[in-house]
Amino acid sequence: MDIDQLRSDTPGCANVAHLNNAGAALPPRPVIDAVAEHFALESTIGGYEAAERNAASVRHFYDAVAGLIGAHADEIAYVENATRAWDMAFYAIPFADGDRILTATSEYSSNAIAYQQVAAAKGVRVETVPDDRDGTLSLDALEAELVKGGVRLVSLNHVPTHNGLVHPVAEVGRLCREHGVLYLLDACQSVGQLTVDVNEIGCDLLSATGRKFLRGPRGTGFLYVRREIVRTLEPPFLDLQAATWKAPGGFEMRQDAVRFETWERYVAGQIGLGVAADYAADLGLPAIETRVTGLAQRLRTELAARPGTTVLDKGARPSGIVTFTVDGHEPAAIKAAALEHGVNINVTSPISHGYDPHAVPSAVRASVHYYNTENELDRLLSVLPTPR
Known part of the structure; x- marks a missing residue:
């Protein structure tokens, strides 16, 4: 990996040490150009006409994303963000009274809200699978719950936003297949920083965003739906992209993942997201995974050696997300001070993330990417306050 070339390809690297890639990464020049060129074309010949002229680039998105995650193009839907992609999948599942949903203690609060809404409306039970000693989801506990029966869905985040771990998603997939249970994976923090292959993982549904580690445009995302289950799921809403009107009073849904799309979309973003997928695949x-996890581990080691600094990350397999606290200093104040020195980090609120009984109120989150350098890690360390 030619880091100097990658940084030259990333205009933002000249302005800031960007360690907030779990929020939104800096896009590379090919993505910037693809989005700008299509938007410029829209402004000169019209939006519909620009989409027609660039139809091949729009279609290429499906091949690019499918190739990146080991899927087929007809299993991919373009959605405006990861939350909407996840919602379209989750709310399409035909839950019934008494069904069980199994999730992790590290579940994202947005997803947890959706679980509770469905639980109240349909009599579904939401249950959290306990962690192993290292903080990842316990496979033994998951298997024990699956053996009990009645599980309609296992829903899991691949990489939680607030504690640095990577769940054993392929092992979860094996257990779900053995017990015939639907498996939904939230991969918004993993696609683009880790190797993600839906066949190896064995998930039925996967949602992801463009803006994070994939380095695509903000306001873009995608949904993967395994071919064999597409026809068993009815999206919560349909339009003329998802279905065909059959006069005088009927309709026919698409037979592929496009049934989860809407017709109106951010076309420049779809083109740019396809370019981002190609960029990562190339x-x-x-x-990418080796570079990202190596930088993150170096940062954890340096932070752990600082008096009064506590690294909060868990798990046997760490990701590129590093969370920590500094005694006597609020995370928001640390973020603000770093920004004044040209270093982007973020604050995460673990206590609001799902069902984690051991979460702290807030923490500093630094998330690295392959275009970051050791010097940028040192810049962050140099601007951290002295513990009180």
């Missing part, structure tokens, strides 16, 4: 996900 670099190679294994190489």
